[in-house]
Every structure is written in structure tokens, then in C-alpha cells.
Amino acid sequence: MKSEFTLKPERCKGCGICVAFCPRQVLTLDTLGKVYVANHDKCIACGQCELRCPDYAIFMDKVVPKKVQRFDETTGLSITVEEAEK
């Protein structure tokens, strides 16, 4: 599961609540004290940041990998795999 973020820096007051509640240390505050996605690869798309922000300054969307059918020559079966990222 991957995630995409929409940040609204004009609403962020730099309280750090989202940073504190993130279980994977994905978020931090930048030099202006605004939320910043520092470790996107570690995000587990739990949604705590969006849920906890009192100012609606961060939104997280889950990105569900697209599934495709492939023919497996070894087994002769059709298998379902996640589409490779571009």
C-alpha cells in the first residue's frame, strides 16, 4: 500500500501533532515550521496524520496497486500480479 499526500502549508501551524502520531517517523517540520514528508518510503498509509491534524493541513490518499493478469509460462497458468511501477 502506498500513499500520496496533499499538504496545505498555509493552514499548518507547526504544532507537530502529526509528526508525533506518525508510527513510522515519516513526517517532520521544515525550517519554516511546516509539515514535510521526509521519509515517504516508510509510510504505511495508516491515515493518523490526516486524522490527528486539527487544522486540516495534511491529507493522505491510499494508492492501491493495480492488478493485472499475466500468463506464467512455467506453470501454464494465468496469474494475478501487481502492475510494476513506472
Ligand code: SF4
Ligand atoms: S499515513 Fe501514517 S505512516 Fe503515513 S505519514 Fe501519515 S501517520 Fe505516518
Ligand code: SF4
Ligand atoms: S500538518 Fe497539522 S498536525 Fe501537522 S504540524 Fe501542521 S498543523 Fe500540526
